[in-house]
Amino acid sequence: MSSSSSSSAASRLARPVPFTPKRPLSANASSDDLTAARATRSTAIPSTPTILGSAKKYKAALSSESRARTTSKVKPLGLGSVPPTPIRGQSADGSRPKTPSTPRRGTDSPFLQPSMSEMDVSRIDPEEALVDFQTVEPGDVSAEIDESTLEALNGYGKEDKVLVSIRVKPTEAALAWEIPNTIPKSIKLEQQYTKSSATPPQDFRFDEVLTGSDNKSMYNAVARSHVCAAMDGYNAVVFAYGQTASGKTFTLTGDEDQPGIIPRAMKDIFSYIRRTPAREYLLRCSYLEIYNETIHDLLAPPSSSVTQPVQIQGTGANIILTPLREEVVTSLKSVREVLQRGEGNRRTASTDWNERSSRSHSVFRVVIESRERGSGDDNGPPSGRTTPGFRPPTPGGPRLQARGGRSVQTSVLSLIDLAGSEKATSDKERTREGKYINTSLLTLGTVIATLAENSAKNKNDHVPFRNSKLTRMLQPSLSGNARISVICTINPDTSAIGESTSTLLFAQRIKRVQLNAQKKEVVDTEALLERYRKEIEDLKKRLAEREAEAPVRTRRLSAREQLEESRAMNDLNTRIKQLTKLILTSQTVDESRGDQSRPSSPTKIDFDMSPYQLQQELLGARRHIETQEQQILSLEAALSARPELPADAPESEKDRLIAEQAKTIRELEIVVRGYEDNLGEPLRAVREDVEKEWMEKLEKEVRRREEKEAWADELVKQLEKEKKARLKLEDERQALASFVKRFDTLWLSTGVPLPSTKLNPPMPTPGGAASIFAERQRTRIVSSEVDMPTVAETDSPLRIGTGMVEPSLLEEEWDDVKDVSFENDGPILPPPTKNGDPFKPSGLRDVLGERGNLS
Numbered sequence: 001m002s003s004s005s006s007s008s009a010a011s012r013l014a015r016p017v018p019f020t021p022k023r024p025l026s027a028n029a030s031s032d033d034l035t036a037a038r039a040t041r042s043t044a045i046p047s048t049p050t051i052l053g054s055a056k057k058y059k060a061a062l063s064s065e066s067r068a069r070t071t072s073k074v075k076p077l078g079l080g081s082v083p084p085t086p087i088r089g090q091s092a093d094g095s096r097p098k099t100p101s102t103p104r105r106g107t108d109s110p111f112l113q114p115s116m117s118e119m120d121v122s123r124i125d126p127e128e129a130l131v132d133f134q135t136v137e138p139g140d141v142s143a144e145i146d147e148s149t150l151e152a153l154n155g156y157g158k159e160d161k162v163l164v165s166i167r168v169k170p171t172e173a174a175l176a177w178e179i180p181n182t183i184p185k186s187i188k189l190e191q192q193y194t195k196s197s198a199t200p201p202q203d204f205r206f207d208e209v210l211t212g213s214d215n216k217s218m219y220n221a222v223a224r225s226h227v228c229a230a231m232d233g234y235n236a237v238v239f240a241y242g243q244t245a246s247g248k249t250f251t252l253t254g255d256e257d258q259p260g261i262i263p264r265a266m267k268d269i270f271s272y273i274r275r276t277p278a279r280e281y282l283l284r285c286s287y288l289e290i291y292n293e294t295i296h297d298l299l300a301p302p303s304s305s306v307t308q309p310v311q312i313q314g315t316g317a318n319i320i321l322t323p324l325r326e327e328v329v330t331s332l333k334s335v336r337e338v339l340q341r342g343e344g345n346r347r348t349a350s351t352d353w354n355e356r357s358s359r360s361h362s363v364f365r366v367v368i369e370s371r372e373r374g375s376g377d378d379n380g381p382p383s384g385r386t387t388p389g390f391r392p393p394t395p396g397g398p399r400l401q402a403r404g405g406r407s408v409q410t411s412v413l414s415l416i417d418l419a420g421s422e423k424a425t426s427d428k429e430r431t432r433e434g435k436y437i438n439t440s441l442l443t444l445g446t447v448i449a450t451l452a453e454n455s456a457k458n459k460n461d462h463v464p465f466r467n468s469k470l471t472r473m474l475q476p477s478l479s480g481n482a483r484i485s486v487i488c489t490i491n492p493d494t495s496a497i498g499e500s501t502s503t504l505l506f507a508q509r510i511k512r513v514q515l516n517a518q519k520k521e522v523v524d525t526e527a528l529l530e531r532y533r534k535e536i537e538d539l540k541k542r543l544a545e546r547e548a549e550a551p552v553r554t555r556r557l558s559a560r561e562q563l564e565e566s567r568a569m570n571d572l573n574t575r576i577k578q579l580t581k582l583i584l585t586s587q588t589v590d591e592s593r594g595d596q597s598r599p600s601s602p603t604k605i606d607f608d609m610s611p612y613q614l615q616q617e618l619l620g621a622r623r624h625i626e627t628q629e630q631q632i633l634s635l636e637a638a639l640s641a642r643p644e645l646p647a648d649a650p651e652s653e654k655d656r657l658i659a660e661q662a663k664t665i666r667e668l669e670i671v672v673r674g675y676e677d678n679l680g681e682p683l684r685a686v687r688e689d690v691e692k693e694w695m696e697k698l699e700k701e702v703r704r705r706e707e708k709e710a711w712a713d714e715l716v717k718q719l720e721k722e723k724k725a726r727l728k729l730e731d732e733r734q735a736l737a738s739f740v741k742r743f744d745t746l747w748l749s750t751g752v753p754l755p756s757t758k759l760n761p762p763m764p765t766p767g768g769a770a771s772i773f774a775e776r777q778r779t780r781i782v783s784s785e786v787d788m789p790t791v792a793e794t795d796s797p798l799r800i801g802t803g804m805v806e807p808s809l810l811e812e813e814w815d816d817v818k819d820v821s822f823e824n825d826g827p828i829l830p831p832p833t834k835n836g837d838p839f840k841p842s843g844l845r846d847v848l849g850e851r852g853n854l855s
């Protein structure tokens, strides 16, 4: 690069970039043209955002544990720094009292069983949690989100590709990259740094190429549309990828002067709520990091996060992280508290390149639950919507889900700061971390490459999501069900050409990944929002009952009991107020701007349900569907039983009634469909679990059977051999018997009386055939006990009683026995003749034959 071009490029890169409109029709289109083009491409945001969600089952628990780890510094946050919130009842050592979790459906109110209470918001004093979230980021006026901005931003909702942007870090050093004015949103290596000057440097083109330090324009260009998509019901993921020290954390978190994507996104979320009066919201945040391939919950107390790492459970797109703490946030103040706590727990360290390098991948997640506000939400207990156009057949008759019929839309916004790829460092520990970081980034690269290849060639090759925790966790999003924006950060120095090129190649690959994010409508009565609503309803009923009984009761109570009674009623009141405050509406967001009294309410949610619990949930949901179907039937009956309109009724009146009826039916269909969708996930999960369990059992049985068969074959063989050996023994016995008989006959024929001591019977001698035989048999039994699987007698094709084992020799063993000897087995002496003459040997040999015949 020449010095003049270098300086001009440097000034271009260092210059803050103004808001960059996305995807112009042509390189020189005016901004008005662009806005118009985007507006036509996008769908107008409905005044009532569409309903979506996935049924999440969880146990909720409010908790106020928020001890920061002492090992790491707290990075400055974009939301400004505030002193830690003092908490009433804090102990001397700074630890806060632990609050148990919310009782599950069907349990009594925590106020009736204080010791069992799992959700005690009353411990958080709103007065002590005061915060002015406007002071966090003066100048960034949330009112910027107006209808037209939203429409324009939502243009990206129609995209099925990942939004890929490059952010070039400002630098004082010599630049190796240029951003040509002629080709918009492109970047290329200066000619002089390409290896072969004959080849022109490659132009890398992206959705955005950003320079400078202005985080606001960066956020508007690459993340805002995705935050709005998440508020509109789509899952959305924004992540930063790049070499170490290239500016990922600066992009995601930022600093006090330039807040990054996370604080800006949270502010937009609250703005969105404020400008959406028709809906009410519940927001939950979680924050985790993947360090050396272990997932740590950054919001859990440090000790428990170390001892209890977060596990990824489930398969495919249905993964669950457990145990993972989620905290309900109701204001920017509570968000900031959560962020500060999580940031404090992140692992950072000084490396050769970055004084404060992230040594882990961090994921900040916001679960957004929302639903239409019911007619009874403002005054008195919510009673649900009365079906439009429906006149109940009986007073107070069927209503559309007074207890949980309104659809709840759930979406997740994930903001991810990946650890930076790096070379080996001078520090051993950093090098070890670096290996894990590089391996998981490599896996991410492979996964993206395979996905891109699959999309391009319409293939279905195996994607190695399971090769790292990061890709496993991102699997649902990368598989398509999320809108994704990736910001690839590069350091344009000449010293980092290799790393920057590799980042740009990664960015090019991810651009080819196909997405298909969907919204779906579900009726999720288990959603926390719904549970809060239900609990409020129950509590109000209890309070009303107590109040009605109060005049009679108090007359019977002692002074102390009266005091307790009034305390209990106070508790009920406080609880109702607190729960009501947790449910955000545009009205309460506005109120909280004014009185700043919304408490921060950390809530623990964990997702570890056993298959049994899941099945119970499933049964409950099924019963609910049946009820719904009954309701539909009775509603349809009621509709058809309606008095007909008089013939002379105006057409407009008829049309109105028809439209109302059609709407009613549509709503009922949505309710049922929602339940069916809702059931889909748990059903699949349960089926997969059951199938897996039975497949394992089956495989085990097959293995056992094969082992048994092999054993049985072995026994049969052994039996055959024993049979042969026995036959041989029998022959031997018979030969011996016949020998004795002939001998006796011969002796008798000599006329000499038989001596009183006859020929000794054959006895086993040590080392002889019988003892070898007994020894072999013993060894066989012992070895069969060791090697053979234990099989019940009834299982075995052969029965072997230990006491019944008779000595036997296998054929080859028998052959080994060279000498069959008997006790006193000396030479057979001829019997003396009557007159004392020696015996005639020839006759005897005739009778006996060769001695060898006996063996």
Ligand SMILES: Nc1ncnc2c1ncn2[C@@H]1O[C@H](COP(=O)(O)OP(=O)(O)OP(=O)(O)O)[C@@H](O)[C@H]1O
Residues within 6 Å of the ligand: 168, 169, 170, 212, 213, 214, 242, 243, 244, 245, 246, 247, 248, 249, 250, 251, 354, 356, 357, 358, 359, 418, 419, 420, 421, 489
């Ligand atoms: N666009 C930018 N404008 C101004 N300063 C920047 C920019 N990008 C990065 N920096 C500065 O560069 C330094 C390193 O940035 P940062 O910590 O964000 O890098 P990183 O990619 O997150 O590194 P690591 O992967 O090691 O965590 C910080 O001091 C940051 O303020």
